[in-house]
Amino acid sequence: MNTALIVEDIPETGEWLQALLERAFTGVAVKVCPTCAATRQFVKTNPVSVALVDINLPDGNGLDLIGCIRNASPNAYIITSTIFDDDEHIITALRNGAHGYLLKDSSEQVFIQKLRGILTGDPPLSPSIARRILQCFSQPTNKPATATPSHAETSDTTSLSQRERDVLVLVAKGLSRKEVAELLGLSGNTVARYIRDVYQKLNISSRAEAAVEACRMGLVSTEAS
């Protein structure tokens, strides 16, 4: 953990987050960017290992920054920090490649705990988000790649496995990570891994969709590949 990026336009909140990170991860260099433009500028030249990105920014939507940060620092943990935990925004964040989301009004203790969870591969997942993800994957339009046999291998990465589905269903019912693990006879780590995989599939499927869309619109030549 060398450099942490905080994208936040409210100074008090920015300071609070900065203090929190510095306390939690000793020796980390924290950069606070208040706008999208400043963030784009910063990530161009500075690799980051973790980024907390607010959604509502004065010059744009923080969700659009996720892809940009990912491209600049592929190994960075990108976390959407918000006070607005509606499903729509969080699903978009996950599809754009975020590793998780944090509520900015959580207590310091909870915030740090969840942040550590994301960094150690145990991201948060609320029942309503789990329900939305199940919905996303059950809609045939979200699996465009399965239509052609040549994309068979991508279909594995864009549809849920039975185990992943089981985990999501139980989480959607409000069961805790521990309860899910017990019910399915899995370890807590395995359950966490499934959730991570699901997040990744959301991102892959959204990119696959974008690619299919691009092919459809003639932006990408299918002949060449």
Add this chain to the structure above:
Amino acid sequence: MLETGHDKSFIPANVFLLAVLFVMMIEAVVLGIRLQQPWVGVRLEIQGEFVAVTAVDTDSPLAATLAVGEVLSHLEFRGENILLSKPLLVLPLTLRTYADIDALLATQGQLQQAFLSGEPLTLVTQRGQRHVFTPSPHTHIQDLPGVFWWMLLANVVGLMLGVIVWAYKPNTLEANSLLMASISYFVAESVFRIAISKEFYLPPELTVTMAGIEAAGFNLFMLSLFSILCYYPHRVAPRWALPFLAAMLLLHSVNYPMRWWEVPIHSFMLPIIPFVSYATWLFYKQWQKAIGNPLSRATLLTLQLSMLLPAWLIILLHAVPVMLGGSAIIGDVATRSILVAIFAGWAVGILRFRLFDIEYWWLKSLLWIAGGSLVVVLDLVLVGIFQTSATYALGGAVLIAGFLYFPLRQWLLETLLPAERQPLLAALPAFSHAMANATSLAEFERRWRETLLQRLHPLHWEVSPAAIPHTMLSDNGMHLLIPTLDANHAYQFSGKQRASRLFNSADVKNVDALLTIARMASNASETRQQAIAEERQRIMRDLHDSLGAKLLTLTHKLTDPDGKETAKQALMTLRDTIRLSMKTSPLKLEDHLADWRAEIADRAEAAGVQLRWQQSGDIAPHLLTSKQVLEITQLLREAISNALKHAAPHTVSLQFVVQQGQLHILIGNDGKVSEPSEWKAGTGLTTLRSRTQQLGGGIQFQLRHTPRPHNRVQIRVPLQPPPQCP
């Protein structure tokens, strides 16, 4: 003959070619016979019991002397007087008895002798004027009267209608019959054209042959029409009926020229009346069969009425007066022209061409006939009863008819079209009202369907998956296809007014007009709903951006833990409010139980407290209102906060039970338990009470001792009945 062809090579072009050849062949014979007759250049017409001159050709040998309007008396030839009177111009088929025919033939024999003698003849008028002339031995084609050519046109039209129907439906019973009818009629009428265009006489042998051919042709024509009446669209006559009719008509055709037995009153016409009566009976039987089948009914209306109406018209206005010894009210040419109209009606009926418009045609024609008859009847009444002069009577009749016509028309409309008494304009206010009240798209669709069902009363309706751009008729008006409001599907209505009528073009126009209005109303409402949703989103975003950010800053800035907690609670409530306001899908109790469970589990874990969670009862079908979600969320939050704050419990238990339409929530905690009566004010009990009251439920606080001492909050919230599953 054309109808012998059962071969597939009878393509329409060949059939038409054959028909043209047939016409040319017959016409060559007809012209050959007609042009051989001597020519004088005088047109005669019956006037009372005599014959009068109606036209004199400029090239006529009598052009200089004979005036139009002169009534003729006799022809002098070799000192003999040949009487020129009415029977000379009456057609043989119209003459009542064989004696009348023989008298005619005798006169014709005399005339033939005179005209072929080559000697000058003397024509004497009633006024005693004498006109001497020599007839030319042949007729030139340009000297043939207009009626000769007009009847050719009418005959060819009739024949071609039969041929067209046959070409499109070859070798079906009805098309074969119609073709047979049109051919026999064409032959009979070709003979008639020779007779009607004659000047003074035709050779007696020719007259006899022609009468025989015309009678046989007319009888064959009738038989052909009978075969349609018996079998189309339904078989209504017993098996022996058609052979029997054929035998009777054959007998009549043979008996008439052979004179085996003389029929009283009228040797040719009387035998025909029972046939027309039987045809009427068959029509009635067909009508009964067609009840509940509007398509057959329209076919029938066209087929049968187009035959029976002219037939009875001719019998009443032509045959009956002739049989009673008077003059026909409508003449020979008019009766033949009316008969040609039959073919048009039958072609429409057999080809089932635009049957859905038939009702409308019939209504229009009936109104037209009714208006015309009214003038005629009034004219006759004025002349007959009040002895008014003909000119004044006609003027008066037109005036009176003008006053009576519109009430009569209204009455006819109401009698014939009772179901459509409510015009589109009258239906509009109720329709607009129904549409304006709808709020959701589904509701708009439902009301659109209801309106259509009420207006058209179809026997059956279903949704067809295919989208159509506008309302359409199908299967000749049996079905009406109407687009749904969302234009994704179509309604198929079958059998208008419980299958008593056919859908017609007026329905298409009206439904399309209603559709336009319904779509406008629906779109306007949709735009309004969208605007509301957008406005709500904008307000919520603003709330989030301004109030949310401020509250967040407060939670970070405030040092006092109570204040911090309050700001946090406020932010959470704001978040819940915003989230619920943006939701468009129904709020399921089941989903919210999961949300509450996750939130409470988080809090319990953070506080190091064990959570016991139970839910039972029929939870799945129940929905919550957003107010219920918000209030219950708050209730749970506060109750858990109280327990965690005041009791330092080891275990918190939550139990949700749905029973008899009520949600029971039991929140229990162990730890530092106490009597609720000892609880201090300010522990939020008042807020909990007021929140449950807001939901129309109740709340109780208890201290229980079994199995272990624990405090319990018992909340009861009434739920709305679950929606019926579709």
